[in-house]
Amino acid sequence: MEWQEILMRLLRNKISLFGLIIIAFFVVVALFAPWIAPPRDPDDPYEIPRAGWVIEPQPPNARNIFGTTEGSYDIFYGVVWGTRTAFRVGLIVVGISTFIGIIVGTISAYYGGWVDEIIMRITDIFMSIPFLVAAMVLTTILGKGITNVMIALVVFGWMGTARLMRSQVLEIKTEEFVRAAMALGASDARIIMRHILFNCIFPVLIQASMRMGSMVITFATLSFLGVGAPEGYADWGQMISFARNWILGSNGNALQYWYTVVIPGVAILLFCLSWNLIGDAFRDILDPKLQN
Amino acid sequence: MTSYIIRRLLILPIILFGVTLLIFSMLMMLGPYQRLSTYITDPAQLKGGDLDLLVKKYGLDDPWYEQYGRWLNGLLHGDLGWSEAAGAPIVKAIIDRFPATLELALFAVIPVVMGGIWLGVYSAVHHNDPMDHGIRVLAIIGWSFPTFVFGLLVLMIFYGVFGWFPPGRLDNWAMELVQSKEFIRYTGLNVLDGLLNGNLALVWNAIRHLIAPVITLAVVWWAFILRISRSSMLETLRKDYIRTARAKGVKEDVVINKHARRNALIPIVTVAGPMILGLLGGIVTVEAVFGYQGLGLLFYDTATQLDYAGILGVAIYFSFLLVFINLAVDVSYAIIDPRIRLE
Numbered sequence: 061m062e063w064q065e066i067l068m069r070l071l072r073n074k075i076s077l078f079g080l081i082i083i084a085f086f087v088v089v090a091l092f093a094p095w096i097a098p099p100r101d102p103d104d105p106y107e108i109p110r111a112g113w114v115i116e117p118q119p120p121n122a123r124n125i126f127g128t129t130e131g132s133y134d135i136f137y138g139v140v141w142g143t144r145t146a147f148r149v150g151l152i153v154v155g156i157s158t159f160i161g162i163i164v165g166t167i168s169a170y171y172g173g174w175v176d177e178i179i180m181r182i183t184d185i186f187m188s189i190p191f192l193v194a195a196m197v198l199t200t201i202l203g204k205g206i207t208n209v210m211i212a213l214v215v216f217g218w219m220g221t222a223r224l225m226r227s228q229v230l231e232i233k234t235e236e237f238v239r240a241a242m243a244l245g246a247s248d249a250r251i252i253m254r255h256i257l258f259n260c261i262f263p264v265l266i267q268a269s270m271r272m273g274s275m276v277i278t279f280a281t282l283s284f285l286g287v288g289a290p291e292g293y294a295d296w297g298q299m300i301s302f303a304r305n306w307i308l309g310s311n312g313n314a315l316q317y318w319y320t321v322v323i324p325g326v327a328i329l330l331f332c333l334s335w336n337l338i339g340d341a342f343r344d345i346l347d348p349k350l351q352n
Numbered sequence: 353m354t355s356y357i358i359r360r361l362l363i364l365p366i367i368l369f370g371v372t373l374l375i376f377s378m379l380m381m382l383g384p385y386q387r388l389s390t391y392i393t394d395p396a397q398l399k400g401g402d403l404d405l406l407v408k409k410y411g412l413d414d415p416w417y418e419q420y421g422r423w424l425n426g427l428l429h430g431d432l433g434w435s436e437a438a439g440a441p442i443v444k445a446i447i448d449r450f451p452a453t454l455e456l457a458l459f460a461v462i463p464v465v466m467g468g469i470w471l472g473v474y475s476a477v478h479h480n481d482p483m484d485h486g487i488r489v490l491a492i493i494g495w496s497f498p499t500f501v502f503g504l505l506v507l508m509i510f511y512g513v514f515g516w517f518p519p520g521r522l523d524n525w526a527m528e529l530v531q532s533k534e535f536i537r538y539t540g541l542n543v544l545d546g547l548l549n550g551n552l553a554l555v556w557n558a559i560r561h562l563i564a565p566v567i568t569l570a571v572v573w574w575a576f577i578l579r580i581s582r583s584s585m586l587e588t589l590r591k592d593y594i595r596t597a598r599a600k601g602v603k604e605d606v607v608i609n610k611h612a613r614r615n616a617l618i619p620i621v622t623v624a625g626p627m628i629l630g631l632l633g634g635i636v637t638v639e640a641v642f643g644y645q646g647l648g649l650l651f652y653d654t655a656t657q658l659d660y661a662g663i664l665g666v667a668i669y670f671s672f673l674l675v676f677i678n679l680a681v682d683v684s685y686a687i688i689d690p691r692i693r694l695e
Contacts, residue, residue, distance in 0.1 A: 075489070181363070185370030188678075189671045192633030193651065197667045200655045201381050277498045281637055284500045286656045300501060307508050314512025321508065325501040332496035340492055 069345050070338065079337030082330055090143045097140040106141055106294045108133045117306055117317045129320045130302040133292065139327050141294030146331055149206065149279045150272045153213045158268045160214070161221025166252060168222070169229035180226070183219045191216055192278060199287045206295075209279060209288050217275065224267055228260035235259075262346055270339035273332035280328055296331075299324035353686050360682055364675070371671045372427065376420050379664055384412035386660060427668065433661030437653040442665035445650060451540025452521055453635060453646035458541075459562050460569040460631070467570065468577025469620065473613055475578065476585035487578070495575035499634050503568040503641035510564060517564035519642045526557040565638045572634060573627065580623050581616065588616040621688060624681045632670055 070076045089096060099105035110132040111124055120127040126135035168179040189197075198212035232238060233256070241251050280297030282288035284304075289295040303320035310316060379387060384407045407413060411422065426432060430443050438445035475487045510517045522530065522542060529535055529551070530542065538548050542558035588594065589612055597607045639648030647666060654662030 181366060181370065184363075184367055185374055187629070188367055188371045188675050189374070189667060190629050190632040190636075190674060192636055193667050193670050196636075196651070196655050197375075197663050198378055200658060200663055201378055201660070273496055277496075278633075280498055281500055284498075285637070285640055285652055297498075297500075300504065303504070307504050308512045309508075314508055318508070321501070321504050325498075325505070328498050328501060329493075329496055332498070333493060336492050336496050340488075 066342075066345060070341055073341045073345075076338050076341030079334040079341070082334035083338070086143050086147070086331060086334070089140060090147050093140050093144055097137045099141075106145065107292055108138045108141070108294050110134070117303070117320045120319060126323050127319045129299060130305060133299070133302060135299065135319065135323050138294050138299045139296070139324055142296040142299065142324065142327065143331075145206070145289070145293070145295045146276050146279075146328075149210060149213075150276045150335075153210050153217060153275050153279070154268050154271050157214045157217035158221050158264065158271075160218040162225050162257075162264060164218065165222040165225025166229050166256065169226040169233065170248070170252060170256070176226075179222075183222055186216060187219045189216070192281065195278060195282060196285070196287055199282060204287065204290050206289060206293070209282055213275060213278060217271075220271070221264060221267060225260070225264055228263060229256055232256055232259050266339055266342045266346065269335055269342060273335040273339075277328065277332055296324045296328045300328075356686050357683055360679060364679060367675055368672065371675065372424060372668070373420070375664055375668055375671070376423055379423075379660070380416055380419075382660060387412055432665040432668070435654060435659055435662035435665065437657045437659040437662050438650060442654075442662050445662070446647065446665060446669050449645065449647045449650050452644065453639070453648060455541040455543065455558075456562065456565055456635060456639070456644060456646055457631065459543075460566045460573075460635075463566065464570045464573045464631075465577060465620075468574045469581045469617065471574060472578040472581025473585050473608070473616070475582045476589065476616075477608055479586060479589075488582075491575035491578050494571045497572060499568060499572055499637045500641050502571055503565070503638055506564050506568055507642065517560055519561075519564070519644070521558075521561055521645050522554075523557055523561075526554050529554060561642075561644070565642050565644055568638050568641070569631065569634050573631065576623070576627060576630070577620065580620055584619045585612060585616040588612045591615075618685075618688060621681065621685045625678045628677050628681075629674060632674065 070080065094102075094105065099107075100109050101107065111118070111128050111134055112132045114128075114132050115130060117130055118124065118128045118132070124134050124136060126139065129135050129138070164179060164183070168176045186194075194216040195209070195212045198215060199209050202208035202211060238251060238255050241255050246254075279288060280295070280300070283295050283297030284301045286301060289298045291298070300321060303317065303324075306317040306320055308314055385403060388403065388406055388410065411419065432442045434440075435442035435445050440448075471487055471491075475484045478484045506517070507519060511519065521527075526542075530537070530545070535545070535549055535551075538545050543555055543562075546552070546555035546558060589608075594607060594612055597611050598604075602611070635646070636648035636651055638644065639646050640652040643649065647669070651663070651666040651670075653659070654666060
């Protein structure tokens with residue numbers, strides 16, 4: 061299937077079109093963040109400004125249109141700049157870990173034998189620590205901070221791609237055009253680059269698009285649990301962790317501080333939803349088993 | 353099949369060894385003083401003592417392989433240091449907390465698997481109907497919902513507004529009852545112990561505390577099971593033997609329930625591994641959100657309080673648990689699916 065045809069089908073499918081529209085919206089917000097929510101200090105735009113020193117969250121008003129969360133942090137500013145954080149973390153982590161996974165999986169499948177055996181056992185070992193647990197351990201040891209979280213997510217995030225890539229390459233390795241290239245004496249690098257990689261990249265791309273959502277969720281979870289972003293950093297997970305102490309409201313009104321959870325929560329939900337919608341539509345388009 | 357299982361068992365020690373090496377290498381990123389906490393078994397040892405002396409005593413300046421050998425030895429003897437967050441040796445804390453997490457996991461897995469399969473099969477049988485689309489959209493939304501956001505919303509609405517499902521593991525009166533002398537702790541699982549002691553009020557209290565975390569876990573993982581069972585069922589429904597059965601005049605619900613569903617469920621066993629991996633992560637989040645005193649909350653406490661002995665202890669425990677569960681999954685898959693046996 062050609063690129064143009066896949067794109068056309070993505071646009072024609074209502075569900076994936078909806079996903080593309082949401083992503084486009086977030087891209088616009090991220091690109092124009094300095095104009096939508098001008099930072100007080102242009103050198104440190106990710107620091108959420110505080111509207112004062114009141115600890116209690118304040119409801120939406122003229123100055124803070126989404127209200128303020130615990131510690132008077134402005135919710136609107138945090139959500140807008142949090143979009144940038146989400147894209148940055150998602151793209152960098154998914155990009156690097158997918159790249160590592162592709163290399164590891166290809167080498168493993170292409171050379172086979174004991175190379176394959178060793179690489180796959182190492183993969184098994186990395187997969188034996190639950191992902192969230194492993195990421196939390198490494199972040200706690202490296203210390204708080206966006207870069208450290210990204211390192212932890214990459215270190216424990218490449219195995220799925222490696223396994224998928226391996227099975228893809230194993231399948232394609234036995235095809236006649238690859239054997240023909242081998243018989244002609246083409247070098248390993250040439251066979252891998254020209255004949256193998258481009259024929260098995262689609263499933264990996266689908267997986268990567270689904271992982272954009274889940275990586276951003278994991279990152280937000282780490283921030284929420286207090287081992288991710290440093291305090292005051294514009295990040296959706298952290299905004300929700302600010303809301304934690306106010307979740308039951310006060311004076312018998314449990315919904316009093318709803319905006320502290322719901323607004324950043326909707327941002328994360330929509331972000332992940334859009335990537336999953338596209339990944340899902342992608343999968344339906346490319347999965348021959350589901351075609352009538 | 354036997355050779356497959358034997359091969360799988362031979363790999364087991366390699367994996368376990370690798371996991372300890374991986375976790376130990378993370379430990380070695382810390383300086384000697386920070387690592388000290390993972391070696392002592394009682395905080396009194398730190399008081400008044402000279403830290404340099406302790407570093408020397410435990411050989412924290414030695415080459416890494418010597419340290420690894422000693423650390424592994426401690427691990428094999430069930431000694432992983434003193435956990436500041438738990439206020440106890442970490443191994444003891446893990447043993448104390450384990451039944452709580454087991455109880456939560458048992459209560460969560462059954463509705464997740466049964467509900468997910470039911471929805472998936474329903475969706476496949478009604479392929480392309482409005483209901484199928486509806487279920488799929490809801491599943492994607494559920495899958496995109498971060499566990500902690502959903503959990504907080506559940507807490508806000510069902511505890512804050514309605515007061516139905518309180519956080520924690522038991523109410524205070526129930527906690528006192530459980531710790532009292534008359535109450536016999538058979539298993540550490542509150543619901544089961546309540547039944548064995550014939551105390552229905554306690555059983556009900558324990559269940560009320562379990563409902564919210566279980567719902568939160570289920571919403572995310574339904575989507576996962578649903579997707580697998582739906583696509584597997586769709587594939588099975590196109591098989592020749594299904595057409596044969598229909599052509600013979602077998603009733604539609606017999607075709608679906610007897611011929612198709614049983615075969616379609618085999619692939620679900622293969623995803624049990626990744627699902628348990630994700631569920632363990634979900635349990636950490638859910639326990640932290642609802643203040644449910646299990647292993648996940650212990651892990652959260654140790655991580656936020658930078659209690660290195662605690663973090664590593666729980667991480668090792670979770671990993672070993674995962675390795676053995678995966679082994680069980682693979683072996684049972686080999687038993688269920690004849691195609692693997694022949695390979």
